[in-house]
Amino acid sequence: MSAGLEGRPRSRNGHDGREAGMISVEGIARRFPGLTVFEDVWFTVARGEFVCLVGHSGCGKTTILNILAGLDGASEGVVLMEGRELSGPSLDRAVIFQGHALMPWLSALDNVAFAVGCRHPRLSRAEARARAKVALEKVGLAAAAGRKPAQLSGGMKQRVGIARAFAVEPKLLLMDEPFSALDALTRGALQEEVSRLVTEAGQTAFMITHDVDEAILLADRILLMTNGPQARIAEVIENTLPRPRTRAGLHHMPGYHPLRDHIMDFLVTRSRTLAGPPPPGHDPRRPPVVRPALEETHA
Amino acid sequence: MARDVSPWKAALLSLALLALLLGAWELALSGPAGPGGAAMDPEYAALLGQAAQAGGQTAMPAPSAILARLVELLADPFHRRGTNDQGIGIQIAYSLWRVAAGFGLAMVVAIPLGFLIGMSPLLNAALNPFIQVLRPVSPLAWMPLALYTIKDSSISSVFVIFICSVWPMLLNTAFGVASVRREWLNVAATLEAGSWKTAMRVILPAAAPTILTGMRISIGIAWLVIVAAEMLVGGTGIGYWVWNQWNNLSIADIVIAILLIGVVGLLLDRLLGWVAGRVAWQE
Incomplete structure (x- = not known):
């Protein structure tokens, strides 16, 4: 070895x-x-x-x-x-999909917060969003958190997808x-x-x-x-x-x-x-x- | 086709066309009465009775007369002087109430049922024949059945509104729900979102624009149908009022009613258009 x-x-x-x-x-x-x-x-x-x-x-x-x-x-x-x-x-088991699979009616932050809320159902909406914000910061997207997927570039969308997958702390x-x-x-x-x-x-x-x-x-x-x-x-x-x-x-x-x-x-x-x-x-x-x-x- | 048009130019042209139409109308009626009442339909003349004898003039009012009558009607739109003399505002409110009740009832039935149909191909296939047969039936055809079973003319017209609003909403909801992207459902599944959360947080927002399209079609049809339904059952409402004015031969009132029905229909459509804008999303 x-x-x-x-x-x-x-x-x-x-x-x-x-x-x-x-x-x-x-x-x-x-x-x-x-x-x-x-x-x-x-x-x-x-x-x-x-x-x-x-x-x-x-x-x-x-x-x-x-x-x-x-x-x-x-x-x-x-x-x-x-x-x-x-x-x-x-x-x-979290999945990062080929076509990002973000929900277009939610902002980047809310897309991630949805996943956080699913992982931690007891969290309040504000707490879920706070954690989502941290997850977006890790992929360098804090500034674009409020934007809808349609307003993000392809790379940014996939970053949100990555943040969403990591946010649920999968095995x-x-x-x-x-x-x-x-x-x-x-x-x-x-x-x-x-x-x-x-x-x-x-x-x-x-x-x-x-x-x-x-x-x-x-x-x-x-x-x-x-x-x-x-x-x-x-x-x-x-x-x-x-x-x-x-x-x-x-x-x-x-x-x-x-x-x-x-x-x-x-x-x-x-x-x-x-x-x-x-x-x-x-x-x-x-x-x-x-x-x-x-x-x-x-x- | 899609070239930009200056809104001012369009508005100017609209106004010019309106002025031309009204001017021609006014002019046609103000000219000397032609060679007697020969041009007049004899039956209509008979109906006209005294009015015809009083100079052989047509009952068709000029735009100026209609405008005067409009001002008169709108000055006191909510008066009630007995069952046969209620303000035009009251009549429209009756119609709107019936449309709201029938439409609301249709929403309560069509959206959840459309959800089930959209999610279950089996249910879709099973219910499709019923929907296909019932959908093309004129809602007024249900009226006698409604009157017989419900035994209340006002509720019967609410039922007729219900039955005509339910189909577009049902079909659009089912279509919207069935065409929710597989990948969003996969996301919800991998997040173990559960069926209720998936339905409310993924499928509903995804299908909302399609559902709103159905609701917009429904409200348009409902507003068309309420006039006919009220003409049929009578009592109150703008449809009844139109028929009543026809019996009174107040053509000016009928023209005003047509105008107001159009304006209210436009407002209803715009209201739902505004809601549709709120739930719209783009990829």
């Missing part, structure tokens, strides 16, 4: 290298009559860990996230959270390509913002993306999914690049380029060539783990 994995709280047990997950996804599948979108998907997310799921559209990424959120159900398999099977959505933060609708500059700023907030809070997080740099910047582990139908997790990458990572400094880090090349190769060719039935010897519970960044430094 490299020193790069340290600096974030991790809980590991078991001698076979499997993590005692806060979330344990056990053999979930999504089937329609005559079509299997994905199957035999197993993975865990440890407490304090940031896991990214990378794959092309159509492989069922969003469905997996919705199943974790409790908004959707799996055709097969179960998801355990702290040892208990998930049933339905919960305040323990697990779920993100469905949260920055894909933003321009490159805003996206970079928000990625660092999320990186900072996640580190500060020791937040356990699961994120879907197809932005390779985003995954490298944020994730401890990156799950690579093959193309659908019958998509599966083909490989798990351990991101050994040391933290803190910054967007500006990322590509100067030793090991960054082999890591990036590995993921790009997967997305460009191997996600396609590996699609379909798994190769012999593939254990869906323990997909191969690779550390491209580490191999480079050892070479």
Whole structure:
């Protein structure tokens, strides 16, 4: 193990290298009559860990996230959270939606205050708003708190969405390509913002993306999914690049380029060539783990 | 189409058109009475009776006469001198009261029911045939049934207002509720907001503009229907008053009533338009 994995709280047990997950996804599948979108998907997310799921559209990424959120159900398999099977959505699992999903009739502050009020039903309206204000300050939006979403830029709206998710103090933060609708500059700023907030809070997080740099910047582990139908997790990458990572400094880090090349190769060719039935010897519970960044430094 | 027009120019043109219309009207009536009453419908002349004999003049008043009568009516709009002589303000108040009662009742029924229909595709499919059959029925067709069962003409007209206001509100509420964005419902679900909180804090505000559109259509229809309903059942109200003035052959009063009905209808629409503006939201 490299020193790069340290600096974030991790809980590991078991001698076979499997993590005692806060979330344990056990053999979930999504089937329609005559079509299997994905199957035999197993993975865990440890407490304090940031896991990214990378794959092309159509492989069922969003469905997996919705199943974790409790908004959707799996055709097969179960998801355990702290040892208990998930049933339905919960305040323990906050979602940052792709399309911000702010309520346009509420101001930025009231959007966050609504979430605070749901988390703490006993709080008075004023107290909920005070806490919402603090949450908005953390994402640098205190000045725009009174504005309606229509009066906010795309990046600001997503900041409100981030503040709303953090305001409920979830055990697990779920993100469905949260920055894909933003321009490159805003996206970079928000990625660092999320990186900072996640580190500060020791937040356990699961994120879907197809932005390779985003995954490298944020994730401890990156799950690579093959193309659908019958998509599966083909490989798990351990991101050994040391933290803190910054967007500006990322590509100067030793090991960054082999890591990036590995993921790009997967997305460009191997996600396609590996699609379909798994190769012999593939254990869906323990997909191969690779550390491209580490191999480079050892070479 | 959507080019900006100076409001002053438009107002000026409106005034010019009004002046032209009224001027032509005034002029047409002030000229020498044509070759006798030949142009007059004989039946109308018979109705006119003494008036016709008294010079063969038409009963159609000139705008100036109507204006004079309007000033007279508005000078004391709330007088009551017996059942058949009540001020025009009183009559309009009766009509407004009936519309308010029927419309309010329709709101109480249509908005919660529309909520259920909008949330439940099953209920939607089950109730749709009833709605589709009943909706196109003229509300006045219900009048005999209402009179027979309720046995009170005033409440019957309230019922007729209810039945005509209920459909647009019901359909719009159901549509608004059914088309609330999935993502907002997902947000509420992940926040464990509960059904009541989700209904009141997410679905209602999301559907409010659509519901208000339905209410605006309803109040328009209700105000159209109340005149006809009151003509039918009589007693009080602006519709009854119009019919009464027709029986008195006071054409000036009828023209004034038309004007006032229009103005009140406009005000009702503007009132709901203002409320709609308050609940409107934009993405």
